[in-house]
Amino acid sequence: MKITRFALALLLSYAASAVALPKHAPVPGGVAVIDLGPASQTTPTARWGEQPIAVVRDKGHWFALFGIPLDTLPGDFEISVFSGLTVATRQISVHIRNYPEQRLTIKDKRKVEPNPDDPARIEREQKITEAIKRHFSGPPPATDFALPAKGPLSSRFGLRRIFNGLPRNPHAGLDVAVGTGAPVIAPADGIVANVGDYFFNGNTVFLDHGQGLITAYMHLSRTDVRAGQTVKKGETLGAVGATGRVTGPHLHWAVILNNTPVDPELFLSRP
Ligand SMILES: [Zn+2]
Known part of the structure; x- marks a missing residue:
């Protein structure tokens, strides 16, 4: 006994x-x-x-x-x-990994070939997001993530992207195909690092899970959280939308480790 x-x-x-x-x-x-x-x-x-x-x-x-x-x-x-x-x-x-190519047509041409006064805004926003992604806080992160929106996975991480025939940065996140208004939830506990409206990413929420593990939720139609707020796994962050550089409504989910975007699917629990 x-x-x-x-x-x-x-x-x-x-x-x-x-x-x-x-x-x-x-x-x-x-x-x-x-x-x-x-x-x-x-x-x-x-x-x-x-x-x-x-x-x-x-x-x-x-x-x-x-x-x-x-x-x-x-x-x-x-x-x-x-x-x-x-x-x-x-x-x-x-090891080597060859990611497939993806060709997309963006109706808002300005999001592919920005206007002359857009680069200043883009550069300003990059400085903000770089600081968020570099940040390293003390507590160890929870790494067992839930999918932040209910829907099929569409564009996977790493796709080599061609927008309107022009090569652009690879797809640095995972897309979930869901309609405007669907809830976006926190995949794990964290602190809201930033909420903003970005040129390419649209309305975006950044979560800091600790020790350089940062997640981001992009193209949102609505945000329900504020910077500095603590969120629990499953809590609503906002709603899916089509803001920023998009072909239609979906959630773009990014996972960043040591200032490096990585494949979010590696953090999802497997059966
Ligand atoms: Zn995406």
């Missing part, structure tokens, strides 16, 4: 410490889940250049969660790991 109770307690503590890590995908636009050793050691920290990397505890081990930039060439990639007074270099072997 004692053994059974002990086993149960062990199982419960094991479950409580599990955070459901993202899927390990060492490809451009993927996430490298790097085992940093037993959790009995001092909490390690990790860096990619100046950018801190998320370190979470799962099943008695520390893991670094590193977002691999989409423009990374296959081969070895290095991050630094600091534990107590020691510094070590960890190699990540990045």
Whole structure:
């Protein structure tokens, strides 16, 4: 009986410490889940250049969660790991991944070839969003995400995009095909980092989940939250719309790790 109770307690503590890590995908636009050793050691920290990397505890081990930039060439990639007074270099072997091409026609031509006075606005907005994406706060993030809108997945992450025949940045998020007005919910607990109306992204909400894990909800018709507000998993952030550079109403969902957009599908629970 004692053994059974002990086993149960062990199982419960094991479950409580599990955070459901993202899927390990060492490809451009993927996430490298790097085992940093037993959790009995001092909490390690990790860096990619100046950018801190998320370190979470799962099943008695520390893991670094590193977002691999989409423009990374296959081969070895290095991050630094600091534990107590020691510094070590960890190699990540990045594999090739060929993302398909997607050709789109945008009726609002200004969103593809902006007016002469638009670049100033675009540049101003990029500065704001860059600061949000770089931000690194202390608490470890929840990484077991719920899909933020109910609907089929349409454009997947990483598509090489051609707008009106002109090559543009790759698709740095996941699209959910849902109509205007459908609710958009928080996939995990977080703090609202920013709410704004952006040239390309339309009405947008940014959530900070901790340690550089940031998510964004774009093209919204309505926003229901304010910057600084704490939100719980499942709470409504706003409603789907067609604001910004779009072909029609849908949710564009971006997941950013260490200032790098990564495939949101890696964070969704799998059956
Ligand atoms: Zn999109």
